[in-house]
Amino acid sequence: MKLTAYYWERTKRYRSAMAGLEFIVFLIILAAAGPFFTVSPTHVDFNEKNMPPPGFMLEQSMYNASSGGFVTTVQHGSWAHPLGTDGMGRDMLAMLISGARVSLLVGLLATGIAIIIGALIGITSAYFGGAMDSILMRATDIFMTFPFLLLLILIVYLFGSSLTLIILAIGLTGWTGTARLVRSETLSLRTREFIIASKALGASHLRIIFYHLLPNILSSIIVLATLSIPGAILAEAALSFIGLGDPQVASWGNILNAGQGSLQTAWWVTVEPGMMLFFTVLAFNFLGEGLRQAFEPGGD
Amino acid sequence: MDSENELGTVLSVTGLCTYFFTKKGIVKAVDNVSFDVRKGEIMCIVGESGSGKTVTALSLLRLVEHPGRIVEGKIMFDGKNLLDLTLREMRDIRGKKIAMIFQDPHSSLDPVFTIGEQIAEAMTAHKGITKGEAKARVYELLKLVDIPEPERRFHEYPHQFSGGMKQRVMIAMALSCKPLILIADEPTSSLDVTIQALILDMFIELRKKFNMAIIYITHDLWVIRYISDRVAVMYLGIIVESADKKEIFENPLHPYTQALLSSLPGKKGRILLKGEVPSPVNPPEGCRFHSRCPKRFDRCEKIEPEMKEVVSGHFVMCHLYS
Numbered sequence: 001m002k003l004t005a006y007y008w009e010r011t012k013r014y015r016s017a018m019a020g021l022e023f024i025v026f027l028i029i030l031a032a033a034g035p036f037f038t039v040s041p042t043h044v045d046f047n048e049k050n051m052p053p054p055g056f057m058l059e060q061s062m063y064n065a066s067s068g069g070f071v072t073t074v075q076h077g078s079w080a081h082p083l084g085t086d087g088m089g090r091d092m093l094a095m096l097i098s099g100a101r102v103s104l105l106v107g108l109l110a111t112g113i114a115i116i117i118g119a120l121i122g123i124t125s126a127y128f129g130g131a132m133d134s135i136l137m138r139a140t141d142i143f144m145t146f147p148f149l150l151l152l153i154l155i156v157y158l159f160g161s162s163l164t165l166i167i168l169a170i171g172l173t174g175w176t177g178t179a180r181l182v183r184s185e186t187l188s189l190r191t192r193e194f195i196i197a198s199k200a201l202g203a204s205h206l207r208i209i210f211y212h213l214l215p216n217i218l219s220s221i222i223v224l225a226t227l228s229i230p231g232a233i234l235a236e237a238a239l240s241f242i243g244l245g246d247p248q249v250a251s252w253g254n255i256l257n258a259g260q261g262s263l264q265t266a267w268w269v270t271v272e273p274g275m276m277l278f279f280t281v282l283a284f285n286f287l288g289e290g291l292r293q294a295f296e297p298g299g300d
Numbered sequence: 301m302d303s304e305n306e307l308g309t310v311l312s313v314t315g316l317c318t319y320f321f322t323k324k325g326i327v328k329a330v331d332n333v334s335f336d337v338r339k340g341e342i343m344c345i346v347g348e349s350g351s352g353k354t355v356t357a358l359s360l361l362r363l364v365e366h367p368g369r370i371v372e373g374k375i376m377f378d379g380k381n382l383l384d385l386t387l388r389e390m391r392d393i394r395g396k397k398i399a400m401i402f403q404d405p406h407s408s409l410d411p412v413f414t415i416g417e418q419i420a421e422a423m424t425a426h427k428g429i430t431k432g433e434a435k436a437r438v439y440e441l442l443k444l445v446d447i448p449e450p451e452r453r454f455h456e457y458p459h460q461f462s463g464g465m466k467q468r469v470m471i472a473m474a475l476s477c478k479p480l481i482l483i484a485d486e487p488t489s490s491l492d493v494t495i496q497a498l499i500l501d502m503f504i505e506l507r508k509k510f511n512m513a514i515i516y517i518t519h520d521l522w523v524i525r526y527i528s529d530r531v532a533v534m535y536l537g538i539i540v541e542s543a544d545k546k547e548i549f550e551n552p553l554h555p556y557t558q559a560l561l562s563s564l565p566g567k568k569g570r571i572l573l574k575g576e577v578p579s580p581v582n583p584p585e586g587c588r589f590h591s592r593c594p595k596r597f598d599r600c601e602k603i604e605p606e607m608k609e610v611v612s613g614h615f616v617m618c619h620l621y622s
Contacts, residue, residue: 003457192407193408197409202391202396
């Protein structure tokens with residue numbers, strides 16, 4: 001049996017991991033196909049502001065165009081907006097789906113960037129050792145001590161806020177943990193006999209790194225990547241929540257930020273993205289934990 | 301040692317020094333070692349742990365790792381000094397011309413790839429051959445090293461193989477490019493005795509088939525008697541005696557060799573050596589063996605003996621014979 005098939009069988013045994021995976025797959029489908037079935041997430045309609053989900057109602061003062069003044073009306077939920085609307089009458093479902101896109105994009109891309117940088121630095125550091133190791137690891141230490149949020153705020157302040165910039169910023173600052181893990185794994189591998197044996201058979205440095213070292217630490221990298229995705233998602237949400245997110249896109253953090261003022265009345269505006277964040281983070285953590293256990297040697 | 305231009309010498313090592321520059325001092329793991337390897341012969345390097353056998357072998361392929369360094373010497377192979385080659389040129393020698401097998405078959409194979417993939421990799425690293433060709437060649441190699449059902453075994457992982465089978469795979473990998481010299485670093489010491497004998501027979505057979513020289517490193521006198529043509533005895537980083545197998549076993553000259561051979565079962569008059577091997581950081585002055593030598597005299601403590609050809613082809617480094 002191929003090793004990948006073997007590990008898949010083992011991962012399947014962890015029900016929480018499979019539940020996590022199912023949620024992630026559901027989220028990906030939602031993010032990919034959802035926008036074709038929902039109204040535009042940026043469509044504003046003040047006549048439908050703070051519309052609760054069906055079955056709920058909200059008493060609020062609304063502008064009446066015919067009388068030209070504010071009147072207190074009772075807003076009932078409607079199936080036209082199954083998850084309600086926010087304070088500007090935007091459809092919550094559409095916004096949540098748009099937010100799923102943003103979160104997945106940030107989570108996957110930023111983690112991808114961080115993992116690639118971290119793995120390259122970690123492997124180079126451990127494989128070549130000596131001065132290279134010292135320099136790269138001290139650089140990693142410095143990066144680690146740097147206050148990440150402050151750096152993000154600085155970047156947003158200097159270059160303005162865009163999703164690309166946020167992804168890059170999270171990715172370019174989040175590699176330190178990976179670098180350390182990969183370094184320590186490589187250190188224990190590089191003196192193993194099969195590495196020396198493949199050198200004795202004439203393998204080049206690149207071949208050893210990509211053909212022997214990388215596949216052998218891939219399991220750790222996969223686990224670490226899965227477990228760092230929630231971090232990236234939360235970082236973006238946090239940034240958006242404090243108002244430094246990309247104002248052009250509806251992300252869960254943005255929605256949270258917009259809804260916090262009306263938490264007491266229009267609770268769904270904050271609860272819904274909050275739940276999405278919660279379940280997404282939980283799903284990735286469950287999956288990562290399951291993978292970690294599946295990759296652990298023994299246990300058969 | 302052997303006359304320089306003797307016919308059929310494939311590898312000639314002269315004055316090889318490999319030192320390890322540690323914080324405790326310079327460890328002279330291999331110090332001024334010289335030997336020749338002739339075409340198609342099995343040459344054994346014997347010595348106890350820490351005598352520098354493995355470092356000698358690694359030095360031949362320039363695989364000594366930091367803090368170790370080859371300080372001096374010449375390794376002549378194919379008309380070139382291996383120590384002068386660039387790393388790229390050296391890579392072309394490794395595996396293709398000189399291959400090496402390691403001690404522990406359990407850790408010599410990459411756990412995440414199938415046996416077939418790994419043997420094929422050894423070939424594609426050097427030759428530009430297609431996957432299909434490589435696969436056919438892998439089957440051939442697996443058959444050559446007596447692995448049954450190669451078509452099935454090709455797709456299996458190292459953990460599904462026994463120690464002896466893994467060592468066969470290592471041999472198949474080493475043979476994949478038909479090297480001129482095979483360095484085997486205690487390839488059978490972690491296997492049980494019956495498997496050991498099978499593997500040794502395989503070495504003897506393959507040596508004939510490929511006409512390759514084998515440098516066989518071991519501490520096992522029984523193995524030496526079984527497969528070697530020539531023997532070099534190492535003690536504390538130097539070769540103290542070398543001769544044909546028959547000569548070594550019948551007429552050992554160096555007191556260390558004598559003590560070593562007296563440990564074979566069935567021999568009378570076992571010579572027990574006192575103390576332990578001295579630290580290679582500060583090897584004893586004079587003859588390195590003098591602190592434990594039962595036959596030492598004044599000169600041994602001060603002057604390092606030189607290598608002398610006592611009988612034709614029998615070299616020994618001892619004041620008793622100068």
